[in-house]
Amino acid sequence: MRFDPDHLETLLAITEEGTFEAAARRLHVTPSAVSQRVRALEGAAGRVLVRRTTPVTVTGAGEPLLRLGRQLRLLAAETSAALDGTGTADLPVAxxxxxxxxxFRPVLSAVAERGATALRLFVEDQGYSHDLLRRGEVVAAVTDDPRPVQGCVVEPLGSLRYAAAATPALVERHRAGRGVDWSALPMVVFNEKDHLQDDLLAARGASRPPVVHRVPSAADFHEAIRRGLGWGMLLDSQAQPDLAADLAAGLLVRLPGARPVDVPLHWQRWRLDSPVLGLLSDDVRRAATALRRPRPSPAGAGMRSSTS
Structure with a gap:
């Protein structure tokens, strides 16, 4: 079974732009030509590949072709760069x-130094990052799941450590003996996918308090806790020095009886002989030395996912 590369590129453009009309503008063809290419690709596959919704999405049958199209795009860019130095490798990563x-920030510096690479980051929950890999929308992902997506290879990176923290004043207002009243202590969550706080509550036999704040931004999440909005799970000092500084200054305290939680991280990437993807993986491995710990805690839970 053979597929026209132009038709595969059209499938990519449709999913990336969201509509047939936007894809046509990007490809410098008419919307009718885009429709004809999609029908030809569906004819070759013998399956419906595209849902004509807004935005357009691919069906399960279309996902392997989306991956194939992106792989061809990456390999073509690498070939152009090797021949005449004009190719730009597109690297979507979750x-x-x-x-x-x-x-992860040193990875950005490493990519910037090489040039000729367009890094497109999808800031997404680890469960959804698997979906992005399966659909072919990203070439690699940081995830907490060690099970490889079909067509991918996976390797451990280390772990992120989180600590439950709040302001001293907030803790004192909700004292219960030597600990705190978990069921009354206001809580901050990152978004609906953030279950770090809930997992800690469950381990202590407590339920969510009446007041739960949602702050879907990594920097503002920390700031909200610093300002006494509620307690939350913050990155510990190994990955992020802000918590250590706040603890040393007395702006925050660790919640009594709450042990740190380690979240194991893994790097999943396509099983593709791509020099650019290989270099990116090397960058990730080097940056992940900051995550090395002797042994992850079995209390690990899901990571925070996206910014506002």
Whole structure:
């Protein structure tokens, strides 16, 4: 079974732009030509590949072709760069917000030094990052799942450590003996996918308090806790020095009885002989030395996912 590269590129453009009309503008063809290419690709595959929704999405049958199209695009760019230095490699990568604001940042510097590479970051929850890999929308992802997506290879990176923290004043207002009243202590969550706080509450036999604040930005999440809005799980000092500084200054305290939580991280990437993707993986490995710990805690839970 053979597929026209132009038709595969059209499938990519449709999913990236969201509509047939926007894809046509990007490809410098008419919307009718885009429709014809999609129908020809569906004819070759013998399956419906595209849902004509707004935005356009691919079906399960279309996902392998989306991956193939992106692989061809990457390899073509690398070939052009090798021949005449004109190719730009497109590297869409999924990474969670806490990684992006901490240990992952040296990766950005390394990519910037090489040039000829367009890094497109999808800041997404680890469960959704698997979906992005399966659909072929990203070439690699930072995830907490060691099970490889089909067509991918996976390797451990280390772990992010989180600590439950709040302002001293907030803790004192909700004292219960030597500990705190977890069921009354106001809580801050990153978004609806953030279950770090809930997992800690469950381990202590407590339920969510009446007041739960939502702050979907990594920097503002920390600031909200610093200002006494509620307690939350913050990156510990190994990955992010802000917590150590706040603890030393007395702006925050660790919640009594709450042990740190280690979240294991893994790097998943396509099983593709791509020099550019290989260099990116090397960058990630070097940056991940900041995550090395002797042994992850079994209490690990999901990572925070996206920024506002």
């Amino acid at each position: 990474v969670n917000a806490d990684s992006l604001v901490s240990w």
